[in-house]
Amino acid sequence: MDKPVKISVHVNEDEWLAFKNYVLSKYGCLWKYLGEELSKAIKLYLSQVADAHTRK
Template identity: 85%
Template sequence: MDKPVKISVHVNEDEWMAFKNYVLTKYSYHWKYLGEELSKAIKLYLSQVANAHTQENEHIISSLVLTKNEE
């Protein structure tokens, strides 16, 4: 694991409790694994968003190229 950094954020309480309960259920102890699982969730989110963002940009670029070629 990369060097961890301490963060402080505000999140929806129900979602946070659900996440903590997920970690507690998975490991039977959440404090040691909470940051690890949060890092995994962030990486997963970024990989999905990055792929969607890249596809969206490719579509926009393709549209611009098609439009320019039609001129």
């Protein structure tokens, strides 16, 4: 497992609440899973951006 890093960012409130609600509905709590799901979302985004970028 990669070493986790602590981050601090500003995001749109509505999107953040929707993301937290998604994690809460999937796992029943936010502890531990919020960071894991955020990491998955970042990896998914990067894979899609990299794929789109290389198709140009």
